Amino acid sequence: MIGWLDQAGLVPRAVLREFKRDAHSGRLDRVASRARDLREWLRTVIHQYRGESLAGADISTFDVLNRILLEDQRYVQIVRSHGHESPLARRLMRRWNAPDSLLWAIAESVAHLICEEDFRRIKQCEGCSLLFLCRTRRHERKWCSMSTCGNRAKQAAHRNRRKSPHS
Numbered sequence: 001m002i003g004w005l006d007q008a009g010l011v012p013r014a015v016l017r018e019f020k021r022d023a024h025s026g027r028l029d030r031v032a033s034r035a036r037d038l039r040e041w042l043r044t045v046i047h048q049y050r051g052e053s054l055a056g057a058d059i060s061t062f063d064v065l066n067r068i069l070l071e072d073q074r075y076v077q078i079v080r081s082h083g084h085e086s087p088l089a090r091r092l093m094r095r096w097n098a099p100d101s102l103l104w105a106i107a108e109s110v111a112h113l114i115c116e117e118d119f120r121r122i123k124q125c126e127g128c129s130l131l132f133l134c135r136t137r138r139h140e141r142k143w144c145s146m147s148t149c150g151n152r153a154k155q156a157a158h159r160n161r162r163k164s165p166h167s
Helices: 002-008 013-021 027-049 059-071 100-116 146-163
Strands: 074-080 088-094 122-124 131-133
Touching: 002 013, 002 100, 013 100, 027 059, 027 100, 059 100, 088 100
Parallel strands: none
Antiparallel strands: 074 088, 122 131
């Protein structure tokens, strides 16, 4: 989970290093278990609503996520602004004082997906079982990654064309 959070850029690296040092306590295992439960809940919601608008969704569908978001410890700080009209800006911060805060970052990202993205653009890769958000103009993307699944599909098609006799 630590590696995935680092790769996704959801949590500052210094915070992840600190929690990794304290991993022997079992607290990270509990958070990872909760994160897997959240992933399975999200997978169910995506499969239920993929390709549709969430406008008709029953709000109780999101109770699992809302309970996690309710635990979050966020606060606002005034910071120096860079490149804005005002020299100061408000920045939303999070207290990273417990391993559960890692789950809150994931839950916030899931909430963003649900509230800000169009579920009609969620597709399943034609090369593997992964789901992805298609942001192409024509919504015609077929693979989660062109460099892996797309490349494999194109190589297979090329091999099939070379095997079949020309008519």
